Amino acid sequence: MGCMLVTGGAGFIGSNFVHVALAQGHRVINVDKLTYAGNRDNLTAVAQHPEHRFVHMDICDQASILQLMEDEQVHAVVHFAAESHVDRSIDGPAAFVETNIVGTFQLLEAALKYFKAQGQPESFRFLHVSTDEVYGSLGSTGAFMETTPYAPNSPYSASKAASDHLVRAYHHTYGLPVVTTNCSNNYGPFQFPEKLIPVVILKALNRQPIPVYGDGANVRDWLYVTDHCEAILQVLSRGRLGETYNIGGESELTNLDVVKTICGLMDQRQGGETKHEALITFVKDRPGHDRRYAMDITKIKNELGWVPRESFQSGIAKTVDWYLKNSYWIDRILTGNYRLDRLGLIQD
Numbered sequence: 001m002g003c004m005l006v007t008g009g010a011g012f013i014g015s016n017f018v019h020v021a022l023a024q025g026h027r028v029i030n031v032d033k034l035t036y037a038g039n040r041d042n043l044t045a046v047a048q049h050p051e052h053r054f055v056h057m058d059i060c061d062q063a064s065i066l067q068l069m070e071d072e073q074v075h076a077v078v079h080f081a082a083e084s085h086v087d088r089s090i091d092g093p094a095a096f097v098e099t100n101i102v103g104t105f106q107l108l109e110a111a112l113k114y115f116k117a118q119g120q121p122e123s124f125r126f127l128h129v130s131t132d133e134v135y136g137s138l139g140s141t142g143a144f145m146e147t148t149p150y151a152p153n154s155p156y157s158a159s160k161a162a163s164d165h166l167v168r169a170y171h172h173t174y175g176l177p178v179v180t181t182n183c184s185n186n187y188g189p190f191q192f193p194e195k196l197i198p199v200v201i202l203k204a205l206n207r208q209p210i211p212v213y214g215d216g217a218n219v220r221d222w223l224y225v226t227d228h229c230e231a232i233l234q235v236l237s238r239g240r241l242g243e244t245y246n247i248g249g250e251s252e253l254t255n256l257d258v259v260k261t262i263c264g265l266m267d268q269r270q271g272g273e274t275k276h277e278a279l280i281t282f283v284k285d286r287p288g289h290d291r292r293y294a295m296d297i298t299k300i301k302n303e304l305g306w307v308p309r310e311s312f313q314s315g316i317a318k319t320v321d322w323y324l325k326n327s328y329w330i331d332r333i334l335t336g337n338y339r340l341d342r343l344g345l346i347q348d
Helices: 012-023 040-046 062-072 086-091 094-117 155-174 196-205 225-238 255-270 298-304 312-325 327-334
Strands: 003-007 027-032 052-056 076-079 125-131 178-183 185-187 210-213 219-224 244-247 252-254 280-283
Touching (some): 003 012, 012 027, 012 040, 027 062, 040 052, 076 225, 086 155, 094 155, 125 155, 185 312, 196 210, 219 225, 219 255, 219 312, 225 244, 225 298, 252 255, 255 280, 312 327
Parallel strands (some): 003 027, 003 076, 027 052, 076 125, 125 178, 185 219, 210 280
């Protein structure tokens, strides 16, 4: 099926994608800088896979990326590599500008040089993975469409919006064959414990206070990570060049409802005299916290026939069980640079 270069393939979504792509018969060259959220343990099950090669590399190193493309004769680039933590972007936006904007630029430059050197093959694709946060915040009704004007509200979403625009420009200016996906909030195995769902699971597991920003009424559309990966493969193989496809789970829930659902699952699995909901603690909201996101996925449904397989109820049960069964992964994370007692509640 050809060879694809996957950036950020040791991260949460990227590593899940590597597993899915290999299972579907693709050869994967996996590039990751291995920052705090990049974890080789996410790839243990495929470490010896004959069609998987891991390369420790920074996407900002254009020359090395280009050489790797040439050496491996890749037919596609699937670009996950990004700083994606909203709170971190508020505290330190420079890293987000460097990775999300400069890194994407360097990767586009390498891809364009490779594409031209190969004689502009019709089969080549550059798929850019982005976020619903570029669209800003919604009111109580409506959903983001691919034509929704961009209105990013955090340094993170602004940096992703900039990268989206660069990808679009390289298609329209230079003819690079690109497709872009914008996804809603992902959850599932291997998610670094700074995001809402793994934080809640681990806090509940340790009977620690579960902090919830503001009133907990912020709404997100939750997408199980494997569903997202399968959608990306569909867009990569059959999506129209130059187009954007929104990917969502069609599972809108308030953050408080998400937390209560996890608490209920932990009650079932752990028991105890005190319900886990008693651990919920409301804390001061973060600056510029978008109130609601929702995705209209009509386009990908109609054009590619993709729909999410998992409901939130089925996906969150799988996720809770994965974290409970993979204590080795948790222990290695928590004994690294970031321990659970140093993590606040991160929503997006």
